[in-house]
Amino acid sequence: MEILYTAHATASGGGREDGQSRTDDGKVDVRLSTPKEMGGSGGAGTNPEQLFATGYAACFLGAMRFAAKRDKVDLPAETTVNAQVGFGKRDDGQGFGLKVILTADAPGMEAEALKGVMDAAHIVCPYSHATKGNIEVELRTA
Structure with a gap:
């Protein structure tokens, strides 16, 4: 397969629970939190x-x-x-x-x-x- 584009992102902290994920160019930079339905805090972050x-x-x-x-x-x-x-x-x-x-x-x-x-x-x-x-x-x- 000929690759036309490659995205790069890194997750840190607690991962899906109180973590962060960010692309190398900074265009996506999100806080992560686990929904209450999955046993998490239901915090302000996405998942x-x-x-x-x-x-x-x-x-x-x-x-x-x-x-x-x-x-x-x-x-x-x-x-x-x-x-x-x-x-x-x-x-x-x-x-x-x-x-x-x-x-x-x-x-x-x-x-x-x-x-x-x-x-x-x-x-x-x-x-x-x-x-x-x-x-x-x-x-x-x-």
């Missing part, structure tokens, strides 16, 4: 699941735009993608896992056409490719 949801939603929307353009489908400029990232105990009892629900909303676009663009995006999106077979990802239209 890895929120960061993953933000990244996946943005990447998937970009993949939808790429796929729509490639396939000559008119995707409305107002299209949005909402990512829900659930964290829980794995069924094998060996640790934790994630479940993702991606919901796209494209005002004025038929649901079947939107689903087609989402299916195509799910093939080209690097987040979808990375999670394939490891994380349950459900695609929905709004």
Whole structure:
């Protein structure tokens, strides 16, 4: 694979509980805290699941735009993608896992056409490719 770009980030402190994560260029610099639902303090910081949801939603929307353009489908400029990232105990009892629900909303676009663009995006999106077979990802239209 030819690498076009590499992001660099470092986590420090307590990690997800009262830690910090920062990119080398300083464009992302966040405090971390664990939600109360996961046994944490519920502090003011964000958490890895929120960061993953933000990244996946943005990447998937970009993949939808790429796929729509490639396939000559008119995707409305107002299209949005909402990512829900659930964290829980794995069924094998060996640790934790994630479940993702991606919901796209494209005002004025038929649901079947939107689903087609989402299916195509799910093939080209690097987040979808990375999670394939490891994380349950459900695609929905709004």
